Amino acid sequence: MITMDDIVREGNPILRKVAKPVELPLTDEDKKTLVDMLEFIKNSQDPEVAEKYGLRPGVGLAAPQIGISKRLFAIHATDENGNLYSMGIANPKVVSHSVETNELENGEGCLSVDRDVPGLVPRRARLTITGVDHEGNDVRMxxxxxxxxxFQHELDHLDGxxxxxxxEGLEDPFKKPLPGFAL
Structure with missing residues (x-):
């Protein structure tokens, strides 16, 4: 079981590396990594389990955050319409995105960051991604x-x-444009 002791913290160089794609079909090891990361996210949202094991709540976890430089991440979160996205994804790729942006009103946090970092994080308002889920199925969402x-927060982890x-405002906004995803 993954615990907070397994989470790599900011400053560790693995969080700044571009993660490597995984071989398909998924190996048993990569499937297990995805399932374990998904289990961690679910456990972190269960108040009893989280308290018992000292887990900080999260909605996503990328493989680099547990010291594995592979293009894998897990999500367990609900959208505004109550639809649950609960899956591990391998080799996720953005195939299209909007020009419009969006951000969380109260900013973002991260399991690898043990401090509050205030500020708005601009993200694409809409995107389409492809990848392979933890059961080996092709997905397009x-x-x-x-x-x-x-999803964009976790994708960023895969790109360091x-x-x-x-x-915005932490440095010259003209130096760091919104993500330029390969289409």
Whole structure:
């Protein structure tokens, strides 16, 4: 079981590396990593389990955050319409995105960051991603709003980007444009 002791904290160089794609079909090891990360996220949202094991609540976790430089992440979050997105994803790729932006009103946090970093994090309002889920199925999802932000946060981890790198006003906004996803 993954615990907070397994979470890599900011400052560790693995969080700044671009993670490597995984081989498909998924190996048993990569499937297990995805399932374990998904279990951690679910456990972190269960008040009893979280308290018992000292887990901070989260909605997503990327493999680099547990010291594995692979293009894998897990999400367990609900969108504004009550739809649950609960899956591990391998080799996620953005295939299209909106020009419009969106951000969380109260900013973002991260399991790898043990401090409050205030500020708005601009994200694409809508995006379409592809990848392979933890059961080996090809997935294609059109995301918008909150859930799109969650996916982009985890995608950034796979590219060595921390959420605070995108906060407006921390540095010259013309130096760090919104993510330029390969289409």
């Amino acid at each position: 059109r995301l918008r709003g909150y859930i799109a932000i969650v 980007i921390m959420f605070y790198d995108r906060i």
